[in-house]
Amino acid sequence: MDPNAIKEELRLFQSTLLxxxxxxxxxxxxxxxxxxxxGDRSFPCHRLIMAxxxxxxxxxxxxxxxxxxxxxxxxxxxxxxxxxxxxxIQYLYSAEIDLTDDNVQDIIAxxxxxxxxxxxxxxxxxxxxKLSLGNCLAIFRMGLVISCPxxxxxxxxxxxxxxxxxxxxxxxxxLAAHELFAVIGGDSLNVAKEELVFEAxxxxxxxxxxxxxxxxxAFNCIRFRLLPEKYxxxxxxxxxxxxxxxxxxxxxxxxxxxxxxxxxxxxxxKEGEEGEEEESPFPGFLNDNxxxxxxxxxxxxxxxxxxxxxxxxxENECFLAAMSEQVPRNHVxxxxxxxxxxxxxxxxxxxxxxxxxxxxxxxxxxxxxxxWVALPPMPSPRCLFNIGESDNLLFAVAGKDxxxxxxxxxxxxxxxxxxxxxxxxxxxxxxxxxAVISHKGLVYCIGGKTDDx
Numbered sequence: 340m341d342p343n344a345i346k347e348e349l350r351l352f353q354s355t356l357l358x359x360x361x362x363x364x365x366x367x368x369x370x371x372x373x374x375x376x377x378g379d380r381s382f383p384c385h386r387l388i389m390a391x392x393x394x395x396x397x398x399x400x401x402x403x404x405x406x407x408x409x410x411x412x413x414x415x416x417x418x419x420x421x422x423x424x425x426x427x428i429q430y431l432y433s434a435e436i437d438l439t440d441d442n443v444q445d446i447i448a449x450x451x452x453x454x455x456x457x458x459x460x461x462x463x464x465x466x467x468x469k470l471s472l473g474n475c476l477a478i479f480r481m482g483l484v485i486s487c488p489x490x491x492x493x494x495x496x497x498x499x500x501x502x503x504x505x506x507x508x509x510x511x512x513x514l515a516a517h518e519l520f521a522v523i524g525g526d527s528l529n530v531a532k533e534e535l536v537f538e539a540x541x542x543x544x545x546x547x548x549x550x551x552x553x554x555x556x557a558f559n560c561i562r563f564r565l566l567p568e569k570y571x572x573x574x575x576x577x578x579x580x581x582x583x584x585x586x587x588x589x590x591x592x593x594x595x596x597x598x599x600x601x602x603x604x605x606x607x608x609k610e611g612e613e614g615e616e617e618e619s620p621f622p623g624f625l626n627d628n629x630x631x632x633x634x635x636x637x638x639x640x641x642x643x644x645x646x647x648x649x650x651x652x653x654e655n656e657c658f659l660a661a662m663s664e665q666v667p668r669n670h671v672x673x674x675x676x677x678x679x680x681x682x683x684x685x686x687x688x689x690x691x692x693x694x695x696x697x698x699x700x701x702x703x704x705x706x707x708x709x710x711w712v713a714l715p716p717m718p719s720p721r722c723l724f725n726i727g728e729s730d731n732l733l734f735a736v737a738g739k740d741x742x743x744x745x746x747x748x749x750x751x752x753x754x755x756x757x758x759x760x761x762x763x764x765x766x767x768x769x770x771x772x773x774a775v776i777s778h779k780g781l782v783y784c785i786g787g788k789t790d791d792x
Contacts, residue, residue: 361432399411516553661710683701774786
């Protein structure tokens with residue numbers, strides 16, 4: 340047997356015995372020599388355990404030269420949720436904690452305040468696994484507030500990768516200036532056109548007019564030379580906010596000159612700077628490095644219940660986009676205007692839902708991780724239906740009921756922002772096997788059959 344495997348097995352065995360022993364000592368109130376007091380609640384514990392797990396408590400119980408501090412049998416803690424503190428203490432003794440979306444923020448705040456790295460790391464790992472379009476901006480801001488680079492960078496990258504889906508959200512518009520610059524300043528921003536970055540910044544400024552003061556700094560994150568010159572003239576130079584600021588007008592003139600091939604003179608290198616890593620001699624607003632999303636390719640995606648294959652028309656080559664064993668064989672797919680790929684179909688049995696136990700599977704392809712992400716299943720399971728879209732709404736139109744095998748006139752609507760299904764206005768006929776087309780915000784239903792003989 341591998342010696343390292345033996346060592347690991349022995350270590351785990353000893354760790355388990357130790358953890359079980361500590362938990363038993365706490366439950367039986369043995370050798371307890373300290374009480375943490377929060378309001379009218381008291382939490383018995385062992386100073387040795389608290390000091391071993393937390394530098395914060397080590398400083399309370401011991402002096403710098405290692406001597407025990409007197410009168411520490413009771414430690415009063417202010418402004419702490421007692422229920423959260425109880426969960427943290429239980430984890431230190433048992434390595435068990437029930438993290439949820441509702442309590443993880445409170446738990447990580449307590450772990451951060453009292454310098455408990457084990458609990459802090461568990462919370463960070465949980466949040467990283469839970470990153471989604473709905474919470475990534477909040478997690479990014481939290482990572483900055485608690486000074487956790489691992490969390491902040493991962494969430495920032497998640498936001499940058501999905502920028503086109505997030506830039507118009509209210510939470511994005513609430514970002515502080517330094518948070519916004521961290522997202523849009525790098526090459527890794529996943530945007531196909533720089534116009535989107537400019538429009539996102541101007542929407543952010545208009546959300547709070549006080550931000551005009553930092554618009555000059557924001558300009559250094561926008562790569563104006565990647566904009567079409569006509570767009571620059573029509574949208575940037577003519578913008579009311581920009582026209583009203585003399586300092587910004589100077590910047591606009593420099594950019595305008597750059598479009599004509601006249602760049603600022605590069606400062607001469609000082610003596611002794613030879614061999615140093617070269618940085619761009621130009622300000623950020625003249626940066627013309629393309630963003631990550633500008634190297635995108637267009638694909639046709641073919642989906643079945645085994646795998647999803649992407650075909651590059653220009654290169655005439657195929658490759659695996661994602662495994663898709665969870666995608667039902669009978670499904671309907673839709674590529675949205677925002678370039679998101681959705682699949683609805685099959686039968687999902689929700690045993691906890693007594694009213695609507697049968698529903699349809701609903702997935703979205705995340706090309707960044709090459710996986711199908713499960714979305715809330717659609718009520719009213721059906722086949723031979725079709726899908727359309729308008730703005731942030733998806734419509735599952737008519738079809739055949741999987742239970743009664745009768746044609747339907749109902750239209751189910753999914754709100755992408757609220758992540759919620761609802762029923763909307765019915766069709767005038769009960770049909771199946773029809774086509775659905777989306778065009779300029781309207782949804783058209785064409786053809787199909789009724790149940791009439």
